[in-house]
Amino acid sequence: MSTHGFGFSFGNNDDDDDREHRENQNQNPFGAFGFSTGGAGGLGDILNQFGQMLSGMGSSMNSREPNPPVNYDMAERIAKQQTGKAASINSQEKAAVEDSVRLAELWLDEFTELPTSGGSIEAWNAADYLERTLPMWKRMVTPVAKNMNEAQLASLPEEAREMMGPMLSMMNHMSGMNFGMQLGHALGEISTQALTGSDFGLPVAPEGVIALLPAHIQKIANDLEINSRDVMVYISAREAARQRLFRHVPWLVERLVSSVEEYAAGLVIDTSHIEEAARGLNLESGDPAQIQEAMQQLQNMDLSPKITSRNAAAVSRLETLLALVEGWVEFVVTQAMGNRIPATAALNEAWRRRRATGGSAEQAFAKVVGIEFNAPKVAEAMELWSRVEVAVGTQRRDAVWEHPDFMPSAEDLENSAEFIDGLLGENDGVEFDPIGEIERLEREKNEGDEQGKEEEEK
Template sequence: MNSNGFGFSFGNNDDDNDKDRNNNDPFGFFGGGNMGAGGLGDILNQFGQMLSGMGDSMNSPEAKGPVNYDLAARIARQQIGNVAAIKKSDQEAVEESLRLAELWLDDATELPTSGHRVVAWNAEDWLSNTLPVWKRLVSPVAEQMNKAQLENLPEEAREMMGPMSQMMNSMSSMNFGMQLGNALGDLAKQTLSGSDFGLPVSPAGVSAILPVNLAEASNGLNIAPQEMLVYVCAREAARQRLFKHVPWLVERLVSSVEEYAAGLEIDTSHIQEAMGSFQMDNPDPERLQEMMNELQGMDLSPRIGSRNANAVARLETLLALVEGWVDLVVTQAMGDRIPSTEAMNEAWSRRRATGGSAEQAFAKVVGIELGAPKVTEAAELWRRVENAVGVKRRDAIWDHPDFLPTAEDVAKPAEFIDSLLGESDAESFDPIAEINALEKLLAEEAEKKDEKQDSDDEDTDNPDTEK
């Protein structure tokens, strides 16, 4: 655990680092140098190793999908180990702290309390309760990744694999399951709430805190444990207000992942170039050995991208806007009441910078590489918006996604704020009404266009009609 508090990183041990070096692609069963040097034989050897002791998982119904989630859950639980049940005193402390945080947040935002059920979780509870949402995020990426990798194999390899397609699909599903299990097991021991990283992974209607993880993450901070608990509760409560009262927000986050996955592409041109000089028919053994030695020093990991890269940009901006808004309202709610709020904000920023962030979770669990969301800049934008037009209009911006700031607005907020100041009547600002008016105007224009088209068609059918 990082001595700065709130700190964690993924894969700190040497085994994890070796594993990451050999598999830069979280979802790549053809990753690293194995594909180039060992080819199909190495893949089958890897498959045999994975089969050892995994008979139950192979026969699981989930083994037939893009990810073997049964295997993922088993591996995650092995990493978590034995955890103690939540004490009644911890549950009561979480309930009281979150209730207090909700009262204070009422002074900082127009969005009402979520009214969610408040629970205290251990790591096992977090895994069991968040796995359904992780499935929805991971499955489209894994499915498209598998499809893209198979399509990029050389024709000879595809022909060789034809009779073994079912076995290869099972191998891919298991490998994805292993990667996911390791990532979720790591997160389960270090996450602090049900919406940590700004991701709504807890079940709808639940606000959750992990008091044991919080106690461990607080080591090294000279802050009272109760203050830490109220702070994390306030962040959880603020996010849940957004997720509850901004109905499009959760779907927008998930659909951005699905859109990215739908456009996944794998560039293997560098692999084909490296393999191009191989003489597949009766190769010279000495030359073959030389080339294999050369391949060992090359990066033959598939280069992964997406035709829908703009979906990732939208996801980055949305995550920054969520966490920036949470930073602002939590600071306003607690700053005058708890003197250590500034210190806790700094600790949270360090945590975000050293691994406790959405981009780390997405990279490790979902397999999407995000740029670091500009949370500090987003918080400053929300602060300036509030100074310009007040809390009510600041929070009304969440009413529709088309009114949210863009990435350019986050970087340079002046023009966005000017557009808000340009409204004739700040008190009557109603983004939904504006959207409805726009949609009505577009419908009227479409109707006029249809009427004109009908008139033109009549003239064409009756050429003798007087003009």
């Protein structure tokens, strides 16, 4: 059995190609971020854009309209170069996807109270994935790029900002190109290896669409040496389960996306460690030997700006939500598939390996959105949902999704006992009513506020 599993990289046995790839990575300024140069076409596109930027610079600097924070035209062109000419979806692939999703939906019905999403079932190739998911990627990338530009400007001394005033338009152009190039390479890579429209809990597919990429799934089945029909049904079940959450938990998608926007709004670039290092070098002495020693010290220092956010809690919320989504999906799918598809355990393990070695939400966010966060604790979340079901049953388990205030916290993933005790103690066995519980909490809060006002007036 192949060790690649669901990994984003399927390997290359050609030593010369591997060596050439490593050399390209060393020469590529974006190699550390996992981006390739895209070959001659990518370089030509960059030079083209640079020429257009210079030719239009005069009019742009006089324009009152702000420059876009990301050059999405460049991003789309570079991504399309990487996806190449993907084979069109044929009628057989389309039928296989539709049949697999319908079968998976029937099996899922037995193990969750959440009904089917009722969305359309679509079979995509890499080009379709890029085109259909780009609008949501734009929504998540734009605030990050915009606030990154503002944070970079804010980190400069006031005198420098005043001197650079006339050049700000050019800098914005360059920044937009840089973001566009990185985004294009990242989306190109993801588009050629994605399996569904919302891998790893990222709601990037259009609303109400259950999408699978049959050509990519066939590669996975070949690598795992598992019957392709079983693999298709298993991945269909995962995607269908996610879409049930996205459709019937109305706050979920917005909470995931708003966490990215909130993180972006608080971006800060910290250069204090660079300034401190410069002060300690004593370059004003004029002594050539001392200056040479100082330059050697500089070479050994990490002088990259530190990018942080004042809204770090947004990242923690994102990590927890992604873990809860994927943990719930894996638990329900394992229940539905376990007795019907013998390879379910092996497929679960391959999916976990994919998260750990190359295909994960945190890596996608790091590459595309620019947010670094810890790997979601999917195993802990799956165990939590399992214990919740044992304690209060399937109906109460799924009712937890009714409101974000009822959701487990990051601490609950580490220790679920207190969370489960809370569910057991609610209403002393009376049927759980999430809306009624919210209204009760709001009444108590209002009564407390009124009582406080009365005491103040006395």
